[in-house]
Amino acid sequence: MRTSTLAIFTPQIGSLSETFIRQHIQDLWPGRTVVITGTSDKPHGGHWTLDCPMLVLDQPRPGFFQRACRAIRREFNGPDERKLDLAAVSRFLKQHHVDLFMGEYLDLALPYLEAVQESGIRFFAHAHGYDVSERLASPAWREAYRRYNESDGVITMSQFSRKRLLELGLETSKVHVVPYGIKIPPQRSSRVSDDTVRCLAVGRMAAMKAPLITLDAFRRMLNGKHVRLDMIGAGELFGAAQHFVQRFELYDEVWLHGGQAHETVLQYLQQADIFLQHSLTDLETGAQEGLPVAILEAMAYGVPVISTRHAGIPEAVIDGVCGYLVEEGDVQGMADRLHELVHNPDLRQKMGQAGRQRAGELFCWEKERNDMLQILGLAPELLRT
Secondary structure (H helix, E strand, O other), X not given: OOOOOEEEEEEEOOOOOOHHHHHHHHHHOOOOEEEEEEEOOOOOOOOOOOOOOEEEOOOOOOOHHHHHHHHHHOOOOOOHHHHHHHHHHHHHHHHOOOOEEEEEOHHHHHHHHHHHHHXXXXXXXXXXXXXXXXXXXXXXXXXXHHHHHHXXXXXXXXXXXXXXXXXXXXXXXXXXXXXXXXXXXXXXXXXXXXXXXXXXEEOOOOHHHOHHHHHHHHHHHOOOOOEEEEEXXXXXXXXXXXXXXXXXXOOOOEEEEEOOOHHHHHHHHHHOOEEEOOOOOOOOOOOOOOOOXXXXXXXXXXXXXXXXXXXXXXXXXXXXXXXXXXXXXXHHHHHHHHHHHHOOHHHHHHHHHHHHHHHHHHOEHHHHHHHHHHHHOOOHHHOOO
């Protein structure tokens, strides 16, 4: 039996935040995966590279992601540029004998559905967050997504997002839930031996991540205890975060590191005592989280999480067991929970261990990979490595 070749479409290669896509490409079906992407250049990509066959559709021009969205909004009428892209994709798929296609992000993968299936290739799409929240505010997108009933399947990361897709009219048998999986590290070695309680927040500085709420909750909690907050992430609210630190003179307590490589994030997790993420719905766009990988990684490292009852987060963080959840926008509630954990090292240890156990059972990469391969119809024993 010939081993299948998997093609993965992703809008960009090398994004700092898309560690889940990097893992799909490198580890899901290694040695038999090819990639179709919009760009591998900065600022959207370019922070890591791949060693596999790759078709770059639009590399010389910036802003592919935004232009692709505009192209799709033209209701797939097939403008010349889109036809050229489809032709290039078809040639690439044929050249590499692809028999299975997975598109990352429902909105950006949809234009390739018909062409891929016409080539006799099975088609799956993977939902991630904004594509099953912000996009659903548009009647045109809701109608367009129903075309996924013609696909071989849709994979999404949470029961919360699956429910939304079923409410659109997608068939129950088409929509599969596979939570993101992360690599579980060895038990943490001893952290830095000082009196400082180290808090960590990781994520894009954007409205959906609410970095200013996190900062304000941290500020309200301060009461003389040696506490430090490291915030990792870049984005449109980075300047506002800097202004907040300056306004309240938090120079000794808050460190803004900007965007960092994934390896650096893991180093900070190794020394963290508490992980903070105040996710909420962006009121302007309607965008929501999927299932934040940074939260899963914090759990895997044995770090208790304080977050919100938002999207798929309650499916990972059990309130009062491996951390705390507050309502979206509840700054004081977050500050109170943070105060409790800062002053109770035994509780931090207990919740951190519970989170680590839960991550190992439900959110490890091995489980995600096995579930994905089963849905995609790929047999690991046929893989030649």
